[in-house]
Amino acid sequence: MRYLVTGAAGFLGYHLSARLLRDGHQVIGLDNFHSGTEANVQALSAQPGFRFVRHDVTVPYDHAVDVVCNLACPASPPHYQKDPVYTAKIAFLGTLHALENAERHGARLLQASTSEVYGDPLVHPQREDYLGNVNPIGPRACYDEGKRLAETLCADFHRRGRVDARLVRIFNTYGPNMRHDDGRVVTNFLLQAMRGEALTVYGDGSQTRSFCYVDDLIEGFARVLAAPTNHGPINLGNPREFTMLELAQAVQAEVGAKTAIAHLPLPVDDPRQRCPDISKATALLDWRPSVELTTGLRRTATYFRTQVQR
Ligand code: UDP
Numbered sequence: 001m002r003y004l005v006t007g008a009a010g011f012l013g014y015h016l017s018a019r020l021l022r023d024g025h026q027v028i029g030l031d032n033f034h035s036g037t038e039a040n041v042q043a044l045s046a047q048p049g050f051r052f053v054r055h056d057v058t059v060p061y062d063h064a065v066d067v068v069c070n071l072a073c074p075a076s077p078p079h080y081q082k083d084p085v086y087t088a089k090i091a092f093l094g095t096l097h098a099l100e101n102a103e104r105h106g107a108r109l110l111q112a113s114t115s116e117v118y119g120d121p122l123v124h125p126q127r128e129d130y131l132g133n134v135n136p137i138g139p140r141a142c143y144d145e146g147k148r149l150a151e152t153l154c155a156d157f158h159r160r161g162r163v164d165a166r167l168v169r170i171f172n173t174y175g176p177n178m179r180h181d182d183g184r185v186v187t188n189f190l191l192q193a194m195r196g197e198a199l200t201v202y203g204d205g206s207q208t209r210s211f212c213y214v215d216d217l218i219e220g221f222a223r224v225l226a227a228p229t230n231h232g233p234i235n236l237g238n239p240r241e242f243t244m245l246e247l248a249q250a251v252q253a254e255v256g257a258k259t260a261i262a263h264l265p266l267p268v269d270d271p272r273q274r275c276p277d278i279s280k281a282t283a284l285l286d287w288r289p290s291v292e293l294t295t296g297l298r299r300t301a302t303y304f305r306t307q308v309q310r
């Protein structure tokens with residue numbers, strides 16, 4: 001089948017494209033390198049069946065494909081907050097253009113939504129029917145509200161029978177091919193530990209996240225797309241919850257460096273707790289993550305070691 005992957009130079013776009021190519025599909029990858037990397041595109045271009053198109057998704061496009069996977073959007077807080085108005089444009093216009101392209105060609109669509117649609121959740125763990133607690137004017141709003149509006153567009157296109165648009169709500173995911181300067185907690189801690197620097201824990205480190213290894217997530221994408229029915233939003237993430245201090249210890253153990261902990265101020269609107277309820281994905285798609293944090297950290301650390309050596 002012919003797939004269009006927007007954001008193919010990004011972390012998830014790279015892994016999804018690589019998986020689709022391995023499965024024998026053709027992939028057109030779109031990206032403008034706003035937050036993705038040329039190295040990811042070079043790695044994909046080495047494989048048969050991949051074609052790269054440099055394009056900004058806030059501008060309409062037309063590609064005849066069977067499936068559109070809309071992954072283009074900066075996702076790390078420092079990156080999406082650098083140009084918040086552009087982030088909101090990517091979330092809204094990028095999703096609208098992906099839906100219009102899918103409608104024109106009768107393609108199915110996968111929308112990369114996010115656990116951020118739940119904001120700083122008041123319900124724990126988060127089920128898909130929880131409507132969220134988002135600050136519409138805070139520094140995270142360009143992404144959170146942008147992604148909520150993107151879900152609205154998908155739901156309306158689907159309700160009107162225009163596009164079979166499938167929503168995956170992605171919880172924190174990590175793995176090889178993340179940017180070293182992504183600014184997210186896993187990459188920050190791993191690189192700090194490898195360099196012998198203090199690990200920067202924001203706040204007291206008691207806030208929680210759940211970390212999904214990228215291969216598990218991509219398997220979830222494949223199952224959502226292959227399902228005969230559109231089941232509405234599906235949480236994809238690892239339900240094992242860690243405090244940031246626990247994560248810091250796991251990273252120190254993996255890297256074998258007992259570096260210091262440096263506490264920095266907690267960012268505004270930083271969610272206190274986040275953990276997916278994945279019972280919907282498990283019941284409907286028989287999906288559950290299988291890679292433990294220690295294994296995933298080892299694979300990610302191996303990737304960053306090879307990067308540092310280059
Ligand atoms: N965090 C941290 N140190 C860092 C980067 C992030 O303690 O160097 C914290 C951050 O405040 C948040 C959690 O780790 O509570 C996850 O942050 P990340 O930016 O990875 O993703 P988020 O889930 O906030 O989008």
